[in-house]
Amino acid sequence: MHPAAGYRKIFETVEELNEPLPTEVTGVLPSWLSGSLLRMGPGLFEVGAEPFHHLFDGQALIHKFDLREGHVTYHRRYIRSDAYVRAMAEKRVVITEFGTAAYPDPCKNIFSRFFTYFQGIEVTDNCLVNIYPIGEDFYAVTETNFITKVDPDSLETLKKVDLCDYLSVNGVTAHPHTDADGSVYNIGNCFGKNMSLAYNIIKIPPPQKDGSDPLKRSEVVVQLPSSERFKPSYVHSFGMTENHFVFVEQPVKINLLKFLSSWSLRGTNYMDCFESNEYIGTWFHVATRDPAAYLSSHKFRTSAFNVFHHINAYEDQGFIVVDLCTWKGSDFVYNYLYLANMRAEWDKVKESAMRAPQPEVRRYVLPLDIYREEQGKNLVSLSYTTATAVLRSDGTVWLEPEVLFSGPRQAFEFPQINYSRCSGKNYRYVYGLGLNHFIPDRIVKLNVRTKDTRLWQEEDSYPSEPLFIPTPEAIDEDDGVLLSIVVKPGAERPSFLLVLDARQMTELARASVNTIIPVTLHGTYKPRTP
Ligand SMILES: CCCCCCCCCCCCCCCC(=O)OC/C=C(C)/C=C/C=C(C)/C=C/C1=C(C)CCCC1(C)C
Numbered sequence: 440m441h442p443a444a445g446y447r448k449i450f451e452t453v454e455e456l457n458e459p460l461p462t463e464v465t466g467v468l469p470s471w472l473s474g475s476l477l478r479m480g481p482g483l484f485e486v487g488a489e490p491f492h493h494l495f496d497g498q499a500l501i502h503k504f505d506l507r508e509g510h511v512t513y514h515r516r517y518i519r520s521d522a523y524v525r526a527m528a529e530k531r532v533v534i535t536e537f538g539t540a541a542y543p544d545p546c547k548n549i550f551s552r553f554f555t556y557f558q559g560i561e562v563t564d565n566c567l568v569n570i571y572p573i574g575e576d577f578y579a580v581t582e583t584n585f586i587t588k589v590d591p592d593s594l595e596t597l598k599k600v601d602l603c604d605y606l607s608v609n610g611v612t613a614h615p616h617t618d619a620d621g622s623v624y625n626i627g628n629c630f631g632k633n634m635s636l637a638y639n640i641i642k643i644p645p646p647q648k649d650g651s652d653p654l655k656r657s658e659v660v661v662q663l664p665s666s667e668r669f670k671p672s673y674v675h676s677f678g679m680t681e682n683h684f685v686f687v688e689q690p691v692k693i694n695l696l697k698f699l700s701s702w703s704l705r706g707t708n709y710m711d712c713f714e715s716n717e718y719i720g721t722w723f724h725v726a727t728r729d730p731a732a733y734l735s736s737h738k739f740r741t742s743a744f745n746v747f748h749h750i751n752a753y754e755d756q757g758f759i760v761v762d763l764c765t766w767k768g769s770d771f772v773y774n775y776l777y778l779a780n781m782r783a784e785w786d787k788v789k790e791s792a793m794r795a796p797q798p799e800v801r802r803y804v805l806p807l808d809i810y811r812e813e814q815g816k817n818l819v820s821l822s823y824t825t826a827t828a829v830l831r832s833d834g835t836v837w838l839e840p841e842v843l844f845s846g847p848r849q850a851f852e853f854p855q856i857n858y859s860r861c862s863g864k865n866y867r868y869v870y871g872l873g874l875n876h877f878i879p880d881r882i883v884k885l886n887v888r889t890k891d892t893r894l895w896q897e898e899d900s901y902p903s904e905p906l907f908i909p910t911p912e913a914i915d916e917d918d919g920v921l922l923s924i925v926v927k928p929g930a931e932r933p934s935f936l937l938v939l940d941a942r943q944m945t946e947l948a949r950a951s952v953n954t955i956i957p958v959t960l961h962g963t964y965k966p967r968t969p
């Protein structure tokens with residue numbers, strides 16, 4: 440419970456640092472842990488007198504905790520995106536963000552304002568969502584076609600890259616998958632010629648022997664059709680098994696006609712273009728990886744839910760097991776993430792979360808071999824799950840999930856697994872951020888086989904997504920540490936890097952720093968290379 444509303448501090452503007460700050464380390468850091476935790480999030484929540492309204496609007500701030508021989512430093516810099524640079528120069532919001540519209544420059548005359556309105560869509564490059572490597576380079580990303588190359592050591596902004604220069608996509612998610620060979624896969628909406636809609640799965644090859652940019656050799660590997668004309672679903676992540684891609688088409692839709700027609704009108708933002716389809720439910724799509732091909736004959740359907748984060752997906756005995764962090768119903772969860780909601784008094788925060796969709800971690804199981812004569816029967820024969828899949832007379836397969844974790848208004852979100860070992864494979868553990876009425880106040884470990892949970896929690900403390908780093912030469916799946924940035928506003932040093940033993944969920948060490956660190960969404964750990 441949070442009567443003091445200390446969580447408000449993670450939604451306040453901070454200044455960037457000119458140089459890294461020292462931290463005070465308590466406990467014992469594993470001697471093998473040497474590298475950088477890089478994380479992205481919003482850091483500037485207003486420009487002059489103009490506030491940003493939504494959690495996903497603040498200007499991108501890159502954070503780094505650097506660990507070296509038992510010492511830890513903390514650094515942060517604003518990304519010099521066009522959105523940030525122009526906002527700084529003009530002292531107003533110049534580029535429309537997710538939930539905040541940019542208004543035309545009041546100093547411009549009526550004719551140049553007219554042309555600004557009709558210039559078309561100026562898509563944001565505010566890369567506040569995640570950072571990940573492509574080949575040898577690191578990119579800070581949002582979900583548009585713009586990604587930003589950064590220097591992971593100095594945190595300098597290097598260059599803005601337009602994915603449309605290489606691929607037929609209008610944007611891609613901030614949650615790519617990476618193969619053992621370093622290939623990067625992602626999914627994005629594609630508004631093709633004549634508004635023919637599709638979801639394109641792309642592949643960026645591993646680092647090239649000749650040192651050339653792998654982006655130059657990126658390609659669309661498979662195209663999945665949209666269930667509704669002019670209304671693609673919002674996609675935040677996808678699943679990848681050893682042999683398949685899994686895409687969950689949720690009933691939260693982007694109304695493209697609204698998007699394209701209203702964009703040039705004063706005051707429209709991305710949030711205005713979403714709508715929920717109450718009736719369509721949720722569709723699962725499966726494609727094979729090699730050769731990449733859409734399995735169009737299998738139509739998997741289930742009731743409506745929102746999904747942002749896939750936990751993991753794997754194949755077992757002719758089935759695909761898909762574990763997801765879901766939110767029941769079609770009402771868009773992002774409607775509840777306006778900063779006014781997040782910064783409210785605790786009673787109001789709870790009140791608003793009561794109206795929002797309810798979270799649940801679910802397992803869906805998709806049979807790969809489906810025969811006509813099996814109509815009406817449960818096709819799932821995996822011994823360890825209660826998830827079902829029933830073939831109906833119209834040829835669709837109706838899925839019912841097994842619930843892996845559920846608690847009223849207690850979400851298990853921002854999931855992380857032992858990715859290098861378990862991605863696409865049968866696994867046991869997932870780690871996540873516990874959201875209490877949307878306020879992050881716990882780190883949770885969930886055993887997906889037994890449904891047992893273990894917690895780390897501390898009074899008036901607000902953690903972030905826990906990243907799992909395996910111990911070198913690890914034997915067990917949970918042999919490693921979790922890294923999370925925690926904000927504890929009342930403490931002498933109000934933020935710290937928390938290092939947990941992933942097995943026991945007990946604290947090994949913390950590196951505390953004398954500054955508040957605003958909310959971070961996602962990030963990556965970059966081990967030091969000798
Ligand atoms: C860490 C604690 C946070 C506190 C509370 C959070 C609660 C979260 C509950 C649910 C989980 C949601 C996870 C979402 C995570 C996230 O990072 O989302 C950020 C997403 C962003 C910023 C998306 C931006 C997308 C844009 C700008 C898309 C633009 C487009 C369209 C809408 C249509 C046309 C194409 C285009 C331009 C790509």
Ligand SMILES: [Fe+2]
Nearest residue numbers: 675747748961
């Ligand atoms: Fe995400």
